[in-house]
Amino acid sequence: MSEAEKFEFEAEVDRECRIRIPPDLQKASGALPDSIVTIKMKPIMDQERRPLEIHPKMPENFEFTDRVDEEGFVRIPDMIGRSSGTSPGFTVSASVEHVLREEKREPAYKYEFLDKVDEDGRITIPGVIRSSAGIGSGDVVSIRLRHVLDSENRPVERIEELVDKFDFSSRVDEEGRITIPSEIREAVPIAPGSVITVKMEQVMG
CATH class of the missing domain: 2.40.30.100 (AF2212/PG0164-like)
Structure with a gap:
């Protein structure tokens, strides 16, 4: 198990509503393929690269947990995509919050x-x-x-x-x-x- 220390990155959401953790950040944070990661994210630009304004009463960030695939992608859950207004082509600001590399009970x-x-x-x-x-x-x-x-x-x-x-x-x-x-x-x-x-x-x- 590895505690990631706020490893931040920006990524474009692909057609399958996935974002890719950059290879250098995968190595630095331990978010390697088949590890389970917790990601905190928020949309910052739409498909036209225009900055987004978030409703002041909305959460500042949205958090989800997923398994990293062999190419370093994690999938944004449908519910979070809809609630945050994130669609394919959007750019998100994200950070790796936690990494689990072994199948064992975690707090x-x-x-x-x-x-x-x-x-x-x-x-x-x-x-x-x-x-x-x-x-x-x-x-x-x-x-x-x-x-x-x-x-x-x-x-x-x-x-x-x-x-x-x-x-x-x-x-x-x-x-x-x-x-x-x-x-x-x-x-x-x-x-x-x-x-x-x-x-x-x-x-x-």
Whole structure:
């Protein structure tokens, strides 16, 4: 396991919504093919190379975890692409935040992810995060709510005022899903179709 020290780069998003970690940065950070990396990114230019303005209530950066392929590419998840407004041809500013080069259990606090809330108030922990953090069905995870977009992709401002009030724990089901407690969904509010960003604080087997 290697802790990357803010290895920053810019990259153009390809047709498959991937970005390539530069070869020199792959070596320096340890983000080599088949390693699992956490990337923090934000779009900075559109296809015409025009600077982008980010809504002030949107997250400053979007974070995701993926396995590096043999050519040094990582794929931007569809949900993050839609929420950040990132499309093929855009340029993003990115950094390698964390690198896992061995299949072993890692502290859950390394991981932040984004997902759409389903009809039952559930979100799914990405498979690559479950694998690298050693999370299985029946485990209980402690979660901190970081950001919420409503079903029309508009930021919910209340979360900024009371972010420390919206920590919760949930048991992981067989499909890697966790349930947001109904009282939190009502208080924020969070509805089916909302897109939320959460940070994993702890895993309790």
